[in-house]
Every structure is written in C-alpha cells, then in structure tokens.
Amino acid sequence: MTETDVHSADPKPPRRPLSAGIKSLAVLAVLGPAFAIGGLMIVGNAPDPEPEIAEAAPLPLAARLLSALDIIDAPDPVYNEGRLERNETLTGLVTRLGAPVGEANAALQAVYRTDMIDHRRLRPGLAAETWVEDGRLTALSLRDTTDRSLLVTRKLDGGWTATELNAKxxxxxxxxxxxxxxxxxxxxxxxxxxxxxxxxxxxxxxxxxxxxxxxxxxxxxxxxxxxxxxxxxxxxxxxxxxxxxxxxxxxxxxxxxxxxxxxxxxxxxxxxxxxxxxFLMKTPINGARISSNFGIRRHPISGFTRLHRGTDFAAPTGTPIYAAGSGTVLRASWNGGYGNYIRIRHTRGYETAYAHLSRYAAGLKPGQRVSQGQVIGYVGSTGASTGPHLHYEVWVNGDSVNPMSLNLPTxxxxxxxxxxxxxxxxxxxxxxxxxxxxxxxxxxxxxxxxxxxx
Missing domain, CATH: 3.10.450.350 (Nuclear Transport Factor 2; Chain: A,)
Structure with a gap:
C-alpha cells in the first residue's frame, strides 16, 4: 500500500468549491484528448508541464482527475490500490484498502445502481483504488478492463455518483x-x-x-x-x-x-x-482423444464382433458436446445401449447422432432448431458404456459413414x-x-x- 501526498511545498490558500466551469477546465487540463467520460469526448490542450513535474512519476488517471476537480486536494489524503482476490467481495476489497465498511457499502451502491459492473460476475484481478481523507472514503476507482474504469465520488449532499471513464x-x-x-x-x-x-x-x-x-x-x-x-x-x-x-x-x-x-x-x-x-464440424467435441474408430470391432461389453458405426471420443464426464451442423433435433431421449441419445437431421440427407450423454443441454427437445457449434449435451457413460466418452455417428441418405474420412460439403x-x-x-x-x-x-x-x- 502506498500513500500519495498531492500538496506541493508551497503554502496554498484554504480549499473552496470549484464552479462547474472551472472544474471543466481543470478536467481538460488533466485529461487532454486522452479520455472520454460517459461517452462524451473531452478535448483540450493542456499547457506544457513544468520540467520538474514532467519528470515526476505520473499519478493514476483517477488520481489526476480527482486532483483536477479539487476532490482530494486536502491534507494527507491516503491513496491505496489493490486487486480483487479469489472468493473476495468488492466490499471486502475496498475495506482492505482502508475504507470504513459503511462508506464502502454506500459507495458501491452507486456502482450497483448502474450497469457498469455486474457484482454477481466479478473476476479475481479487478483493480481498485481508494482515497481516504480524515478517516472518510473520498473516492473510489474500479477497473475491470484495461481500457475502462469507474470513478465513484462523494457528492456535496454526502451521496455518491459513479462515472465511467473510457480510454481513447x-x-x-x-x-x-x-x-x-x-x-x-x-x-x-x-x-x-x-x-x-x-x-x-x-x-x-x-x-x-x-x-x-x-x-x-x-x-x-x-x-x-x-x-x-x-x-x-x-x-x-x-x-x-x-x-x-x-x-x-x-x-x-x-x-x-x-x-x-x-x-x-x-x-x-x-x-x-x-x-x-x-457443412459439418470434423469433431463435435474439444480436447478429446479418439478411443475407438469406425469399423469392424469386438464390442467390449457384449463380446460380439460387429460394425462400430461411429467414432468414440474419450473425455471427462461433463465435457460439452456441440451440434456438428445446423439442423432439427429428431430425438433427445434414452435409446437402449446408446444411453442418453441425440439425433439431428441436417439438410442434403445428412443426420448425426450423439450417444452415452450424462445429460442434455437445458431446454433441448425434439423439433428444436440448433445451430452449428451450439452445446446440445455433455459427455457421460450411460447405456452400454465402459467409461465416459462420446459416441458420434454420421448418416448420409440412411447409410452410416466414417465421420473422420467423410469429404464434407463446404x-x-x-x-x-x-x-x-x-x-x-x-x-x-x-x-x-x-x-x-x-x-x-x-x-x-x-x-x-x-x-x-x-
């Protein structure tokens, strides 16, 4: 954690509220052409900095904006930064950075009232910055992407407002x-x-x-x-x-x-x-290995030698299975030794089948249209199966064909x-x-x- 002192060595008169016009000029001076706020591009030419300022380490964007607005221009404001850890809440992060828990919750409510961040889908690594003055949270910055951040500031009436900052x-x-x-x-x-x-x-x-x-x-x-x-x-x-x-x-x-x-x-x-x-994907599953090819084989359960009408892809239970092509679901139900089974009709006389599923995709039912690449089910070991895998078949005009050697239409x-x-x-x-x-x-x-x- 670091502490940032925004005061220069020279004495300054007591702080007083800035008018809207002066605040706008201050923002222009800080941001220049670099950032858009709330979708409105702010364009301005900042004066050339003094040499000693130009050589100093730049403040974070939110700190420069707040300083320009005279929001953190007070004795000894404390600046802290950190990132959201796994299983940590936003409130926990903000309080860890020095904000009182009540003020952290109040400031975050301004975020939750917008669509800027979905607090139900937060990912570890989200960056946060806090400014605390005399034990009170003054401002909060949240950044969930490299080109977008949210600035939450205290209003004159003690409430909070959230502003989106987008990098140009x-x-x-x-x-x-x-x-x-x-x-x-x-x-x-x-x-x-x-x-x-x-x-x-x-x-x-x-x-x-x-x-x-x-x-x-x-x-x-x-x-x-x-x-x-x-x-x-x-x-x-x-x-x-x-x-x-x-x-x-x-x-x-x-x-x-x-x-x-x-x-x-x-x-x-x-x-x-x-x-x-x-027309059809070569393999309707990712990250799997072929455990059995199309052709004559001895069945591992029945012991009979017969034609294996598809290709088996060994994969962990729950691995997503995709529709090999766009079409209409003919069947999504139990089918004897095939276990949980899906059959899809495509155009040009093609049909595909998927067997031994652990479960179907939510809402999948006969008559439903599916798109190529859409998840239709998940790998399992139902029916006559010795382990979790996908049994995949392709039929052309009623005849089963080898999916791996099929010359598919483009x-x-x-x-x-x-x-x-x-x-x-x-x-x-x-x-x-x-x-x-x-x-x-x-x-x-x-x-x-x-x-x-x-």
Missing part, C-alpha cells in the same frame, strides 16, 4: 509467425497473442484439421490480428484475427476474415474465396457471385498489404476510412 484507443496490427513448439496455444501466447486470438485461429481450421492429432513438430503457423494502444502507445487489448495460416504436414492453407456486404455474415475465406466453414463459395468475389479480393489485398507493412503507426493509418467528400 488507437487501432494497430500485429503479425506473429513461427514453428509450433509443443502446441499452437503455447507458442502463440509466448509471441504475444491472447487467448481469443488462438481460439479464433482454431475456429478457422476446425473443419479441416484435428488439432489433437494432426499437428506435428516443424509445422508453421501465422496469425495477423488487431491490437489497440493507449495514448502512450502501450498495447492494452487485442482484437479480431484478420488472417490465419497453417503450413504443416496435414494441411497448408490460409484464411482471411471477410464480411460480405450482401448478407453481413462474417466468416474466414481462403485465397480463392471459399469459406472455411463446412460453405459459401464467393466465386459463384462475381460481385462478392471482387469485394473479397479488395479486402484480401488490404490485409496482405498490412501484413507486409508490419505493425505501428504506418500500418494503423492504412485502414483509416477516407475523408468524406465535401
């Missing part, structure tokens, strides 16, 4: 490319990508490759994605993946993020304008629409230019919208 971010871009070391996830994070960028990368290739079994040492990958920087040029968060590529033993392919103007459906397309999305092909193909090729050229240009201000300027015509 500048878009930029980043490209990472390397050989895979162990896993794409670990390699990408080591190079500066975030969890979401790896998820988006995997989603683009989910229909073409099994990441559990078809990634090999020496395979290479590339991810080109958006980043957002604060006014000091520091990256504060990542955005969409604009390009994803894999060059490996099992597959060599690259995808561009593109939103056709005719339907507004964002997807990833290869360099020929063919969608990464396929999604949209832009070549069938010359106008959309031309639109895609322009966007592809923009992304390729950005990839070659690299990151930084020059790249950020490349995607700026052209000025409006006079």
């Amino acid at each position: 971010l500048t878009p930029s871009y980043r490209r990472i490319a390397a050989e895979i070391e162990g896993s794409i996830y670990n390699t990408a994070l080591k190079l500066g990508a975030g969890d979401q960028q790896v998820v988006d990368f995997a989603a683009a290739f989910a229909y073409d490759i099994d990441f559990q079994r078809q990634i090999h040492p020496g395979d290479r990958f590339e991810i080109f994605f958006e980043t957002f920087e604060d006014e000091r040029g520091n990256p504060v968060r990542h955005g969409e993946v604009l390009y994803a590529a894999l060059d490996g033993r099992a597959l060599t392919r690259g995808f561009y993020r593109f939103t056709p103007s005719d339907d507004g459906q964002t997807d990833y397309f290869d360099d020929k304008g063919e969608s990464a999305t396929r 999604g949209r092909k832009l070549a069938e629409d010359p106008a959309m193909l031309a639109e895609f090729q322009r966007r592809k050229a923009e992304i390729d230019a950005l990839r070659l240009a690299g990151a930084g201000a020059m790249v950020a300027a490349a995607l700026q919208e052209p000025p409006a015509s006079p």
